[in-house]
Amino acid sequence: MSLFVTLALLAAAPAAGEDPDSIVVTGTPDAKREERKRAAEFVRRAGVARLNPVARWIAPVCPRTVGVDAKIAGIVNDRIRAVAAEAGAPVAPKPCTPNIAVIFTDDGDGLTHAIFDKSPREVAALSPIERERLVRGDGPVRWWYGTREESRDGIPNDSGVLKHYNSSIVSTQVVRALRAATVIVDAERADGTLLDAVASYAAMVALAEIDSDPPPPRDSIMGLFEDEPEHRSLSGRDMALLRGIYSLPPDREAYQHRRQLVGAVREGED
Template structure:
């Protein structure tokens, strides 16, 4: 082999000691305080347990999609059932009496106003601003609930002051400690309240024109999220949530980890607690690092 050939061979051969440049990942760790602050903001933007204790399903849920064909309705209803089961809620057998109605309409506002005209009490639990948003807003999805006061042992309502603040300051007067339906119950607790807020009906209206171009499974996931617990449609939604589906978050097409954590936490809460106790538990669940038990 000539000298030139040997030099050329050595020049092209890899040197045993050479190693590729290491890939270094840099980032700023999130502190516990920052994680908790983010969790608090997430809960605040969902509106859960803001002024009143969480309202969730105690009876098994029975979803029904209307305004679409049977095939589409089956997809939407099954998605709601799947989300409910994953959250830990009870699901009724098929053929049950509907308590979660998901209505598809070409104009969600028109349908909502028609519902209100036929049954003025349908939106009775909404504040004036919430009612205005639901009836005359331009959201792709609008929703509302009916709730009932129950005792811890499921005895129906009786008479004593509500254990939380009721009323809406937007109604023209201050928010006051109110009297209302009260409950009798067995046993006593210095931690728990006498009352449990239960969802008895949830109505979700999908404006088909405004939701055009959005995958059906994403719309169904959104509907399932808001149907599972009493959430507020007024605050800007959390960016890391399916609730931001129609707020420019193009990558938010399904329930996020935070969404699933929130729903599981809601259905593992002791229901007979005050709003601030519920809120603290929910914030703690969202702030908990992934993988922690």
């Protein structure tokens, strides 16, 4: 037996008196750094906590799907509710006032133009670049959000001044809340895609403030409409990101949220 083979066998064998079942294999520092790098890239491409702290649903979510028959609408609504519950987001009991609109249409461009023209207040918070991307986008799904700032105590910042009833050296005292989400599905461009996959995609973008600017994260439902999608349902990283969003302290700076979400996605790989 060669010295190399002998050393390999010795390295693989447990020490005398040691229970093989008790041996714990740990990743190398290089492997852990690579895992964290992949998680950080996933969060970066999702666009959450890039410049602003995370916005999430504080009011219970109530999805409503239109433009399709009741059976299909029910499938989409139920999928959003199920994903929200699994992520830890609040879910409104039925019946409820909708705050998530999923709209199926044969003309995504025309409908987006019409909404922007007839309801300018709904998209007033969007930057000119975001509006242009939404109006001229050619993807099968486009979406946007309505957000507002609230105090830690739930008082909306309607006047531009937030009242605080406590102090903290850690808390920003401000929470960014999602108050509306609009998801437009262009049925012509999404033709051939499984309904369950479209419903999962809609759930992902409705529950997190996902950046619609490509490229989407790898190993994600967000790549559904790429040439070779890896996932047609929510991936482990997708759910890890959503759970991270709904478990982190909302009143923190963007870099703190980003760091915690990277950790959440990293743990989701285990």
